[in-house]
Amino acid sequence: MAILEVENLKTWFHTRDGVVKAVDGISFDLAPGKILGIVGESGSGKSVTVHSLMGLVPQPPGRIEDGSAHFDGSDLIRCAPRELRAIRGKRIAMIFQDPMTSLNPYLRISEQLIEPLLIHGLAEREQALKKAIAMLEKVGIRDAAERIHSYPHEFSGGMRQRVMIAMALITDPEMLIADEPTTALDVTVQAQILRLLKELQADLGVSVIFITHDLGVIAELADRVVVMYRGHIVEQGDVLSIFDHPQHPYTKGLLACRPRLESTFKVLPTVSDYLDEMEVGGQVELSEKPDAAAHIESLQQVADSEIDENDMLLEVSGLQVHFSERAGFFSGPKGLVKAVDGISFTVPRGSTLGLVGESGCGKTTTGRAILNLVAPTEGSVQFDGQEIAGFDAAAMLPLRKRMQIIFQDPYSSLNPRLTIEQALTEPMAVHGIGRHHAERRDRAAALLDEVGLDARILRRYPHEFSGGQRQRICVARALSLEPEFIVCDEAVSAMDVSVQAQVLNLLKELQLRRNLTYIFISHDLSVVKFMADTMAVMEGGRIIEQGNAEEIYANPSEAYTRRLIDAIPRDSVSFIRERVG
Amino acid sequence: MNDLPSQGRAESTSSLWRDAWIRLRRNRLAVFGACILVLMGGLSIIAPWIAPYGYETQNLELKAVPPQLSWNTMQAVYGRCTLEQARTNAEQLGGALGKIKNTQVAAKLHGTIDERDYGETMWVSDWQGAGPKRIEISPDGFTPLDDAGDEATFLYLHSRAHWLGTDELGRDLFTRLLYGGRVSLMVGLCATSVSLTIGVLFGAVAGYFGGRTDDLMMRFVDVLYALPFTIFVILLTVIFERNIWNLFLAIGAVEWLTMSRIVRGQVLSLRQQEFIEAAIALGLPRWRIIWRHIIPNCLGPVIVYTTLTIPVVMLLEAFLSFLGLGVQPPMSSWGLLIRDGSKVLEEFPWLMIFPGSVLAVTLFSLNFLGDGLRDALDVRISKD
Numbered sequence: 001m002a003i004l005e006v007e008n009l010k011t012w013f014h015t016r017d018g019v020v021k022a023v024d025g026i027s028f029d030l031a032p033g034k035i036l037g038i039v040g041e042s043g044s045g046k047s048v049t050v051h052s053l054m055g056l057v058p059q060p061p062g063r064i065e066d067g068s069a070h071f072d073g074s075d076l077i078r079c080a081p082r083e084l085r086a087i088r089g090k091r092i093a094m095i096f097q098d099p100m101t102s103l104n105p106y107l108r109i110s111e112q113l114i115e116p117l118l119i120h121g122l123a124e125r126e127q128a129l130k131k132a133i134a135m136l137e138k139v140g141i142r143d144a145a146e147r148i149h150s151y152p153h154e155f156s157g158g159m160r161q162r163v164m165i166a167m168a169l170i171t172d173p174e175m176l177i178a179d180e181p182t183t184a185l186d187v188t189v190q191a192q193i194l195r196l197l198k199e200l201q202a203d204l205g206v207s208v209i210f211i212t213h214d215l216g217v218i219a220e221l222a223d224r225v226v227v228m229y230r231g232h233i234v235e236q237g238d239v240l241s242i243f244d245h246p247q248h249p250y251t252k253g254l255l256a257c258r259p260r261l262e263s264t265f266k267v268l269p270t271v272s273d274y275l276d277e278m279e280v281g282g283q284v285e286l287s288e289k290p291d292a293a294a295h296i297e298s299l300q301q302v303a304d305s306e307i308d309e310n311d312m313l314l315e316v317s318g319l320q321v322h323f324s325e326r327a328g329f330f331s332g333p334k335g336l337v338k339a340v341d342g343i344s345f346t347v348p349r350g351s352t353l354g355l356v357g358e359s360g361c362g363k364t365t366t367g368r369a370i371l372n373l374v375a376p377t378e379g380s381v382q383f384d385g386q387e388i389a390g391f392d393a394a395a396m397l398p399l400r401k402r403m404q405i406i407f408q409d410p411y412s413s414l415n416p417r418l419t420i421e422q423a424l425t426e427p428m429a430v431h432g433i434g435r436h437h438a439e440r441r442d443r444a445a446a447l448l449d450e451v452g453l454d455a456r457i458l459r460r461y462p463h464e465f466s467g468g469q470r471q472r473i474c475v476a477r478a479l480s481l482e483p484e485f486i487v488c489d490e491a492v493s494a495m496d497v498s499v500q501a502q503v504l505n506l507l508k509e510l511q512l513r514r515n516l517t518y519i520f521i522s523h524d525l526s527v528v529k530f531m532a533d534t535m536a537v538m539e540g541g542r543i544i545e546q547g548n549a550e551e552i553y554a555n556p557s558e559a560y561t562r563r564l565i566d567a568i569p570r571d572s573v574s575f576i577r578e579r580v581g
Numbered sequence: 582m583n584d585l586p587s588q589g590r591a592e593s594t595s596s597l598w599r600d601a602w603i604r605l606r607r608n609r610l611a612v613f614g615a616c617i618l619v620l621m622g623g624l625s626i627i628a629p630w631i632a633p634y635g636y637e638t639q640n641l642e643l644k645a646v647p648p649q650l651s652w653n654t655m656q657a658v659y660g661r662c663t664l665e666q667a668r669t670n671a672e673q674l675g676g677a678l679g680k681i682k683n684t685q686v687a688a689k690l691h692g693t694i695d696e697r698d699y700g701e702t703m704w705v706s707d708w709q710g711a712g713p714k715r716i717e718i719s720p721d722g723f724t725p726l727d728d729a730g731d732e733a734t735f736l737y738l739h740s741r742a743h744w745l746g747t748d749e750l751g752r753d754l755f756t757r758l759l760y761g762g763r764v765s766l767m768v769g770l771c772a773t774s775v776s777l778t779i780g781v782l783f784g785a786v787a788g789y790f791g792g793r794t795d796d797l798m799m800r801f802v803d804v805l806y807a808l809p810f811t812i813f814v815i816l817l818t819v820i821f822e823r824n825i826w827n828l829f830l831a832i833g834a835v836e837w838l839t840m841s842r843i844v845r846g847q848v849l850s851l852r853q854q855e856f857i858e859a860a861i862a863l864g865l866p867r868w869r870i871i872w873r874h875i876i877p878n879c880l881g882p883v884i885v886y887t888t889l890t891i892p893v894v895m896l897l898e899a900f901l902s903f904l905g906l907g908v909q910p911p912m913s914s915w916g917l918l919i920r921d922g923s924k925v926l927e928e929f930p931w932l933m934i935f936p937g938s939v940l941a942v943t944l945f946s947l948n949f950l951g952d953g954l955r956d957a958l959d960v961r962i963s964k965d
Binding site for chain 2: 403
């Protein structure tokens with residue numbers, strides 16, 4: 001007997017541009033005490049599905065056209081708002097994606113934790129507090145009795161997500177919905193949270209719906225998997241059978257596009273290598289590409305470029321970046337934060353250095369300091385034999401053409417009020433590339449073509465594009481000055497795995513074609529290993545281990561590196577078989 | 582993602598401002614607001630040519646007349662005066678007597694003249710402006726006399742409508758509203774432009790450079806905030822010559838403080854955005870980053886605050902004028918008219934209602950236009 005039975009759920013959005021069938025007739029069951037993973041990329045309808053169950057779909061424009069969701073005798077879709085409120089938060093709890101914004105910064109943790117208990121009349125204040133402390137201990141927060149009186153900002157992202165979990169579970173719900181609860185977190189923190197969720201689930205016997213774009217996370221956690229694509233369920237089944245014998249080409253593509261630590265692909269397979277989409281009479285038909293297997297085979301044959309180990313483009317030695325915390329207008333510096341504390345490395349021309357570490361380890365500041373976006377406190381940065389550390393804006397100007405950066409968040413790295421054309425031609429105009437605007441526009445069109453976008457988009461604005469497309473535009477903008485060296489600062493961390501594979505392939509392809517040199521910064525060791533020739537592991541502002549990427553992965557000498565490797569979700573069939581027994 | 586075939590040529594160029602202009606024109610409410618504003622501005626500019634009376638023209642006999650639309654209303658006022666006064670009065674009232682032919686005057690006057698009046702001589706002026714003429718009232722009508730006399734009864738024929746009534750001094754409210762619009766709209770335009778320019782630039786620079794620069798610039802703003810507003814303006818008007826332009830400047834120089842704070846806050850949060858860092862990494866000059874990347878992205882709140890500033894500025898002008906620092910009577914402004922009207926609201930409500938409505942309509946139009954501008958400049962609102 002399933003705890004939740006969803007049948008033929010249809011949630012459509014009626015917008016000015018027409019009807020968007022976000023969820024279009026899906027059915028699935030959740031067995032009691034089990035974890036159901038819903039996997040799909042952004043726009044697949046996975047979040048809309050659970051929002052429909054919780055009555056959180058904004059209406060209008062959304063409308064639940066059809067379907068039912070039976071939870072212990074009540075239909076969540078049709079029941080009265082009062083009835084739904086009694087269930088929501090008490091018997092069905094939810095965890096959201098971003099732990100930084102889902103806690104109220106002005107209320108102590110204690111107040112927020114006991115609120116569900118008080119609202120649903122489950123406990124008096126005294127008891128509620130006791131229960132909250134017990135719950136915090138359960139989610140792994142030490143000294144819970146004291147820390148419960150802290151404010152959210154006193155906790156790190158991972159800790160806040162633990163608090164969110166405690167808050168969701170405090171009413172002993174029968175069902176927990178987790179909507180991408182680890183996507184905003186570092187891989188190491190993600191691993192901890194996944195472990196915690198697994199333990200709690202086994203401990204409390206709660207049924208879980210876990211939503212993610214990453215099949216690796218599913219492999220670690222779920223008992224059953226639902227794969228969604230464009231509002232439909234394309235495949236569902238036991239976790240083992242999905243990973244062992246994926247039937248649908250989309251599932252196959254999704255499985256293949258994750259960079260794996262053990263594989264030696266030089267080009268990542270993408271979903272489009274497997275999946276053919278054909279529009280037949282207004283309906284999109286999905287089928288498998290006939291030559292998919294052979295094509296994937298051929299991807300492994302792609303040769304690497306030759307790197308001359310003696311031709312150094314970048315040499316960094318003893319680099320330090322310290323920030324002073326200012327207390328006030330009249331008082332002097334209060335404290336010193338050593339974001340980067342004396343690091344040295346070299347990057348040969350045409351190669352990629354991977355910088356890997358957890359948030360706060362100084363990897364981003366390192367990238368910024370090399371480009372003089374933050375002033376280095378100490379140390380030397382030699383670019384192509386020239387010492388550039390501490391150059392001011394004027395001195396950096398000629399070098400800006402040669403050194404570029406791509407940022408993490410494709411949503412904030414394009415000016416929303418400039419058209420793509422303006423964004424691409426402006427740097428050229430500043431650096432005197434191209435004689436007149438028409439020439440620059442043609443160059444911009446060619447750049448878009450190079451990053452796999454249509455030149456007709458020049459007149460459009462950034463908000464009209466998806467995250468992956470925006471990141472391609474950012475790459476095109478960085479390339480507009482024809483640089484030799486690019487810092488990729490968590491360039492794919494905010495992306496779905498399927499999009500991540502496309503962007504990683506693009507970056508590799510461009511490197512080969514233009515002999516680019518990269519510093520590739522990421523918290524995800526699997527991505528760094530795919531991209532990088534050499535790798536440097538950072539912790540607390542220092543490099544604790546560096547060398548050939550393959551070797552470090554094979555023989556990590558530091559416990560910290562070991563931890564980073566272990567944090568990557570395992571999705572091998574043998575691992576899953578062992579896990580599900 | 583790369584499903585569309587690549588097409589070599591791009592479509593023609595577009596830019597924020599041109600797209601905004603297209604979007605603005607599609608916004609009916611904004612266009613309506615703009616039309617009303619243009620109409621108000623236009624009427625104010627041509628006020629001296631279209632006003633039916635002079636803004637300082639008093640008619641003490643017609644104090645606080647309610648609005649009247651009829652062209653046929655006529656009042657005859659008798660009084661004795663010297664020839665010289667009669668001449669002056671008649672000249673002044675040349676307009677007032679206009680458009681009424683002598684014959685009509687005569688016909689109308691028949692009803693009000695009784696036998697007692699026969700034999701009286703009066704000075705009248707005809708509509709062609711031929712100057713005062715002496716006439717004698719007789720049972721047959723008016724008998725023109727020669728204009729050699731040193732004393733006469735002056736017949737004042739009031740025949741023109743006061744569409745919006747007159748004030749307590751017998752001045753035409755419609756005329757004064759037209760003239761008042763010149764001052765008020767100018768104050769709104771000039772002082773707001775001054776506050777907009779200084780505020781946006783100051784705030785953008787402080788927010789963009791941050792750190793010590795920001796500290797110093799913002800403390801300067803705090804100091805100015807701390808100065809009592811009136812003393813500051815008196816100081817400015819004393820240092821500089823007291824004229825209407827300096828008044829605009831003085832008001833603008835005070836009003837930019839809040840604007841700069843709003844802009845600074847916006848810029849501080851914009852600076853965190855990666856596209857600013859990308860612009861630095863691309864080697865764009867600072868002024869270009871501020872001008873093209875920062876300021877356009879602050880425009881939403883700036884426009885909203887600007888539409889809120891304009892009425893404040895207009896009322897400030899009235900306050901300063903009351904203190905004797907702004908425009909001086911008999912010149913008028915909307916703020917002054919409203920203030921005067923509010924004192925006699927119970928007896929002569931039209932003196933409050935009309936200037937108030939004109940100001941309200943102007944501010945509504947401004948808000949429609951402002952909201953339209955804000956939406957037009959927000960490219961994220963789809964271009965359907």
